[in-house]
Amino acid sequence: MPEITAALLDLAEDACAREPIRVPGAIQPHGALFVIDPATGRILQAAIGDETLAHLRPPDVQRLPDLLPPEFGHLFNNLPERLKSDLPVYLGHAGISPYHHHVHAHRSGDAWIVEFEAAHNDDGADFSAIYPNIREFIDALEGFVTIEQCTALTARHVRRIAKLDRVMVYRFDKDWNGEVVAEDRNERLPSYLGLRFPASDLPPQARELYRRNRLRLIVDANYKPALLEPELNPLTGEPVDLGFATLRSVSPVHLQYMRNMGTMASMSISLVVDGRLWGLVSCHNSSPVNVPYHVRTACDFIGQILSMQIDARETTRMAERRNGLRKIQTRLLASMAAADHFILGLIENASDLMALTNATGVAVVAAGSCTLRGVTPAEDDVMRIVAWLARSGCDVLHTHHLADQMPQADSFKNEASGLLAISISQIHESFVLWFRREVIHTVEWGGEPRKQPVMVDGAPKLNPRASFNSWQETVRLTSEPWHRAEIDAAADLRTAIVDIVLRKAEELAVLSERLMRTNKELEAFSYSVSHDLRAPFRHIVGYAQLLKKYEGEKLSDRGLRYLATIIESALSAGTLVDDLLSFSQIGRTALTPVTVDMNVLVREVIASLTVEQDAHKVDWRIEELTSIRADPVMIRLVMQNLIENALKFSRQREPAVIEIGCRKSPEEIQFSVGDNGVGFDMAYVGKLFGVFQRLHRVEEFEGTGIGLANVKRIVDRHGGRIWAESAPGEGATFFFTLPASCAA
Amino acid sequence: MADLKPILLVEDSPKDIELTLAALEQCQLANAVVIARDGAEALDFLHARGRFEGRPSGDPAVVLLDLKLPKVDGLEVLEHIKGDPSLRQTPVVMLTSSREEQDLVRSYSLGVNAFVVKPVGFEQFFEAIRDLGMFWAVLNEPPPRIFQKVVQ
Numbered sequence: 001m002p003e004i005t006a007a008l009l010d011l012a013e014d015a016c017a018r019e020p021i022r023v024p025g026a027i028q029p030h031g032a033l034f035v036i037d038p039a040t041g042r043i044l045q046a047a048i049g050d051e052t053l054a055h056l057r058p059p060d061v062q063r064l065p066d067l068l069p070p071e072f073g074h075l076f077n078n079l080p081e082r083l084k085s086d087l088p089v090y091l092g093h094a095g096i097s098p099y100h101h102h103v104h105a106h107r108s109g110d111a112w113i114v115e116f117e118a119a120h121n122d123d124g125a126d127f128s129a130i131y132p133n134i135r136e137f138i139d140a141l142e143g144f145v146t147i148e149q150c151t152a153l154t155a156r157h158v159r160r161i162a163k164l165d166r167v168m169v170y171r172f173d174k175d176w177n178g179e180v181v182a183e184d185r186n187e188r189l190p191s192y193l194g195l196r197f198p199a200s201d202l203p204p205q206a207r208e209l210y211r212r213n214r215l216r217l218i219v220d221a222n223y224k225p226a227l228l229e230p231e232l233n234p235l236t237g238e239p240v241d242l243g244f245a246t247l248r249s250v251s252p253v254h255l256q257y258m259r260n261m262g263t264m265a266s267m268s269i270s271l272v273v274d275g276r277l278w279g280l281v282s283c284h285n286s287s288p289v290n291v292p293y294h295v296r297t298a299c300d301f302i303g304q305i306l307s308m309q310i311d312a313r314e315t316t317r318m319a320e321r322r323n324g325l326r327k328i329q330t331r332l333l334a335s336m337a338a339a340d341h342f343i344l345g346l347i348e349n350a351s352d353l354m355a356l357t358n359a360t361g362v363a364v365v366a367a368g369s370c371t372l373r374g375v376t377p378a379e380d381d382v383m384r385i386v387a388w389l390a391r392s393g394c395d396v397l398h399t400h401h402l403a404d405q406m407p408q409a410d411s412f413k414n415e416a417s418g419l420l421a422i423s424i425s426q427i428h429e430s431f432v433l434w435f436r437r438e439v440i441h442t443v444e445w446g447g448e449p450r451k452q453p454v455m456v457d458g459a460p461k462l463n464p465r466a467s468f469n470s471w472q473e474t475v476r477l478t479s480e481p482w483h484r485a486e487i488d489a490a491a492d493l494r495t496a497i498v499d500i501v502l503r504k505a506e507e508l509a510v511l512s513e514r515l516m517r518t519n520k521e522l523e524a525f526s527y528s529v530s531h532d533l534r535a536p537f538r539h540i541v542g543y544a545q546l547l548k549k550y551e552g553e554k555l556s557d558r559g560l561r562y563l564a565t566i567i568e569s570a571l572s573a574g575t576l577v578d579d580l581l582s583f584s585q586i587g588r589t590a591l592t593p594v595t596v597d598m599n600v601l602v603r604e605v606i607a608s609l610t611v612e613q614d615a616h617k618v619d620w621r622i623e624e625l626t627s628i629r630a631d632p633v634m635i636r637l638v639m640q641n642l643i644e645n646a647l648k649f650s651r652q653r654e655p656a657v658i659e660i661g662c663r664k665s666p667e668e669i670q671f672s673v674g675d676n677g678v679g680f681d682m683a684y685v686g687k688l689f690g691v692f693q694r695l696h697r698v699e700e701f702e703g704t705g706i707g708l709a710n711v712k713r714i715v716d717r718h719g720g721r722i723w724a725e726s727a728p729g730e731g732a733t734f735f736f737t738l739p740a741s742c743a744a
Numbered sequence: 745m746a747d748l749k750p751i752l753l754v755e756d757s758p759k760d761i762e763l764t765l766a767a768l769e770q771c772q773l774a775n776a777v778v779i780a781r782d783g784a785e786a787l788d789f790l791h792a793r794g795r796f797e798g799r800p801s802g803d804p805a806v807v808l809l810d811l812k813l814p815k816v817d818g819l820e821v822l823e824h825i826k827g828d829p830s831l832r833q834t835p836v837v838m839l840t841s842s843r844e845e846q847d848l849v850r851s852y853s854l855g856v857n858a859f860v861v862k863p864v865g866f867e868q869f870f871e872a873i874r875d876l877g878m879f880w881a882v883l884n885e886p887p888p889r890i891f892q893k894v895v896q
Contacts, residue, residue, distance in 0.1 A: 575864065
């Protein structure tokens with residue numbers, strides 16, 4: 001036997017999927033089937049399994065009315081009317097001595113199909129026993145809450161009514177693997193409760209048939225099919241579709257499957273919820289048995305009630321879940337709306353954010369920053385996931401088996417085997433990612449999930465499994481799957497965020513327009529301040545100084561002191577106006593970068609500052625400084641302010657020590673100015689660079705409190721950073737950097 | 745001393761006039777000081793018309809010109825002086841209220857001879873006026889092409 005490869009296996013399954021189960025060209029032999037031309041009533045094809053109906057075999061019988069003795073002719077009344085829909089119709093019960101038959105009819109394409117099914121004489125007697133059973137089933141069902149309880153009840157009642165050895169309720173997952181979720185049985189057949197059966201056990205075309213035709217019956221797995229004669233419909237030249245025929249013959253593979261399972265008879269009822277095949281009520285008997293027509297009908301009825309209950313309960317459960325999630329979402333939206341930036345609102349409310357999808361961890365990646373909460377992979381790994389997501393281009397992505405999709409994702413399986421992600425910006429790579437940890441679990445398969453194909457004439461042929469012994473599989477690298485409601489909640493959040501972002505962008509546009517207008521007004525204002533506010537101060541100082549000069553001798557000491565205070569106050573007010581103007585100017589003036597030799601610049605600044613210096617001795621320690629490209633006027637202002645401050649705050653030291661340094665890294669150029677002066681408390685460092693912020697009393701150290709604000713503005717405009725380190729009484733060092741692009 | 749040319753002070757604020765005159769007085773300059781209260785009057789003086797019709801001939805030693813003036817402002821006066829071949833040689837010192845204004849004037853590049861940002865302190869103002877006045881009024885030499893002293 002050649003090596004069985006996955007490709008071969010696929011081929012075999014494909015062959016199985018193609019098996020023409022709807023046109024078997026044969027029936028099970030416990031009855032007879034006729035294909036009739038509705039226009040003429042002529043019999044086109046016939047399959048007669050039941051020897052009691054052998055006399056109905058063409059050419060003895062040519063037309064529909066000939067099928068029954070005259071006293072049963074009324075069964076065929078109104079047939080065209082009754083067969084308008086595709087659904088099978090029960091025509092009645094006909095006793096063709098010494099036997100009884102149930103007669104069904106349905107439409108198949110352009111033809112009618114009439115079936116005779118052997119009936120037992122005592123069929124009617126059981127009916128009185130069925131009704132109380134159904135009553136009891138419905139009463140009990142009302143008291144049950146969970147779907148698990150309902151399915152168990154269904155298994156019990158179907159078995160009680162149908163009197164079979166084993167009744168299982170079988171549920172499909174989204175990949176069509178089936179799991180036995182409820183079972184009722186006697187000792188003749190083994191238990192399959194909890195076992196899973198692979199999707200390949202029920203090929204797609206069978207699932208589609210089961211969805212449409214709710215009930216199937218196999219009376220004896222060892223039956224010999226009765227063939228339709230002729231093989232093809234003489235009117236169409238095609239085989240006839242027996243999908244809805246009660247007597248339909250099934251695939252030999254299926255019969256083998258049944259024999260392997262040790263079951264000689266079976267009945268299965270489809271559970272269709274919301275148009276999808278949700279599961280099956282699968283009944284088996286160890287010996288051949290024909291479940292009477294009215295019993296089957298009752299079982300079908302129970303199946304339908306169960307389907308409706310499942311639908312109702314799943315809808316309710318979903319609604320409750322959605323309701324809970326909606327409350328969380330409302331809280332999240334409120335906190336996003338209240339926050340300065342909606343991202344902060346999300347992060348501050350991380351527990352709700354995780355609860356929204358029942359995640360064990362969450363990451364918010366936006367505007368280049370990554371915030372992690374709960375159990376998450378490391379930031380590097382999160383960024384790798386983000387890069388992978390960005391390539392995928394999905395708005396909403398969910399998987400409970402990330403390692404299956406993303407390379408190397410198994411390295412963080414403990415934190416993130418499951419991923420639910422939403423993209424929250426089209427422009428930037430911004431995402432909210434929810435994680436679920438790995439949950440290792442064991443699946444009990446009913447036999448190995450992959451059937452072993454056997455090679456027949458060099459082609460793979462699918463053999464039904466021989467073993468149904470439970471076969472354990474340990475499933476790793478997966479998390480709990482994401483529930484539909486959770487995925488929807490994440491998608492809703494995405495919509496809300498995108499709305500917020502859009503709204504914010506609009507607000508921002510309005511704001512920036514208003515800001516531009518305000519800026520213009522401010523410029524006009526500062527111009528008028530410069531001109532009109534400055535003049536009165538100038539006049540006060542001018543007249544006071546003239547008064548002092550010409551009339552000073554006539555004034556008392558107190559008068560002179562008052563005059564000095566007037567002059568000093570007006571002068572400082574004037575200086576304040578000047579400083580304010582320079583501050584606003586620094587923000588507005590365009591930068592003109594040129595190459596600046598910082599050694600020369602510092603020398604000049606020191607010379608200008610120490611001209612009027614008193615005897616105060618300064619020990620200057622200046623390193624070799626690098627040249628830079630920057631606006632020369634502004635950089636001079638920076639150095640002048642920092643050195644002026646260093647001189648000012650160290651003037652009580654003898655000697656004052658002022659160190660000016662320079663350091664270069666690949667990213668930036670750093671300058672520092674340090675002194676051994678009075679220093680400041682680092683608790684106030686946040687105020688250092690604000691306008692009009694002073695950390696010392698004005699009597700101790702003069703100044704308007706605007707110098708460092710200017711310095712920071714200039715450094716900011718050059719793309720650098722500024723900070724300071726100090727302690728009271730231990731001097732202060734100011735550092736500023738310029739980006740490497742400013743290197744000369 | 746009759747040949748001393750007058751100084752033309754163009755200034756609208758009476759207080760600034762008084763303070764400027766006090767500063768000039770302290771410099772002990774012998775030049776006469778002619779006061780024009782707006783740009784139109786300044787042009788009238790320069791062209792010996794209107795109120796100044798029939799004044800003694802000759803250009804002023806220096807024009808101390810405030811920037812912000814009623815009717816015709818300082819820049820327009822400056823533009824006129826520098827655009828008139830007969831007046832072009834007259835030195836003009838712009839008095840500005842702030843450095844902001846100084847930049848404005850500079851941007852016009854109209855050939856001003858000097859800037860003075862009126863300082864808040866009178867002492868500094870006095871020094872500035874003295875330096876400028878002495879330079880052009882007393883020494884009365886042909887002015888250099890451009891002389892900038894910015895007193896802050």
